[in-house]
Amino acid sequence: MKGRYEDENLTWIPILIVGIFLLPFVLKGLTYSYKYYLFVLNMAGIYIILTVGLDLLSGYTGLISLGHAAFLAIGSYTSAILVDQVGIPFVFSLFISPLIVGLFGFIIGFPALRITGMYLGLTTMGFGFIVKRLIIAFREWTQGAGGLEVSFPIIFGYTFKSDWDNYFLISAFAILAVVVSRRIGKSKIGRAFMAIRDSEQAAEASGVNLAKYKMLAFFISGIFAGLAGVLFAHTSHFISTDHFDILLSIYFIIMVLVGGASSIYGAVLGTLFIVLLDYLFVPEMKGWIQEFLNIEGGDIQSLLFGLIMFLFIIFQPTGLYGMWLKMRIYWKLFPFNPKKKFI
């Protein structure tokens, strides 16, 4: 018998990957401010690594986490301390730090065996506060609230100094994260995760060990967040507790939801959407709107961001990925569906 995936068209994937690596050259040719765009894209890339892991936890398994900024923080500080103070090469830290964060995820997974939904959200949020306090408390390692300077990433003697260099490092890992998380999501593990979300009874009757798989979800999610943390610390050269706010955790959940929960591509699209909105479109629109309304100052940026989010959730509850699927069906049926809406 024939497998289901044999006739799936996958040629667009290598084209996309080549496109990702050519993008900086295109940007450089098009505009003078390409460095800022690369900075924004690097940020998006780091967040993508985290949100695909968060999608496996919150989207697939249905365990809401409002503490992912804390996982990112642990990854960042662990790597910064290991590389700069203990003296481990960056390449090893790339493997060790995510594992350490994964173990933290494992610990946070314990309460998740008993509590679900909003209560788990609150518990993980509490974890976020604790981590922030602890980082400030361990002053001799982390320099407290003052922040910590971090060295450049060095891989096999090559130092990644600028946003241009970092772009290639980050996008390589982002592609790896997307591929790995998709493989996990499409295998027996992903099926068990989704079964836990939708029907714990069906999952148990099918032989899924609930405790083991819930812990595994936290562990995997922690590893992704840890990897994002390592890259974040070394590519931004400076980390402080201010960055790893509760608001950042909420942004991560929004990224997953806007993209469409339980789809890895959705998480990628959602992250790109939010980051580009936050760093590029809203600042562009801000000036225009201030001129139009004839007002000065005020926090127009957050207002606009909130408004767009609000409208998006109301009109596109299936997220960006759902939007894409609907568009694809529209073009498939194209001339024969005049009454159907485009999106």
Added chain:
Amino acid sequence: MADLCINNIRMQFSGVVALDDVSLSVKESEIFSLIGSNGSGKSTLFNCINGFNRPQKGSILFGNDDLLKKKPHEIIRCGISRTFQNVQNIPFMTVLDNILLGAHHRIDPESTVKRWLSQKQRAAEEVMGLEILDFLGIVNYEQKYMAGQPYGIQKLTEIARALVGKPKLILMDEPAAGMNDQETYEIAKIISEIRDELGITVLVVEHDMSLVMSISDRVCVLDSGEVLALGKPEQVKTHPDVIRAFLGDSADA
């Protein structure tokens, strides 16, 4: 021999005695039906076998395994799978993935890792599900998402998910609930085929009497947590206690 032996089970939910001293045994490759009014303890008995409920007294043996010592997720490794009264499918997974969920214990970590690396392994995994789909005759549905599928397909998917784990005994909780006559007839045919072609023992809870009487080898009537009658369908149908319990006392009339 893999017989299911239920000995003197007593299950009490605080004040309510759901099962009181129930004993019965299901022999290998027979179709055994449990009937009874609502609240008579049929589903509770299923949940006890499945490990969702822990009876206070008694024992449940399947072959050499003591099921009361197993956790719910270990039951399927003993060779017992089940379907649910209200369909428990995963809506945002395809029909094939829903079925492959049941093959969870058949796929070892090694083949999962191999599957991540090669397409061939992936196809090998899917063949497990496609075989069962073929057996049930719903092959064209495998790529469709579970959400929005007709009720009959959802019910069949549940049965397929229970079958793909290669069980020796399958527990079916109201397989024909909410189905029309045509679909009920098909379910009856499928249940007989599961026993005849795959050699799987079937323990079924059902309210549709024509279905129960036509396919069962033996029938057990439960009433308020106690076994009222047990035997061949014809015997049970004419059993005085059963008639008294379900139709009223004919002696007074």
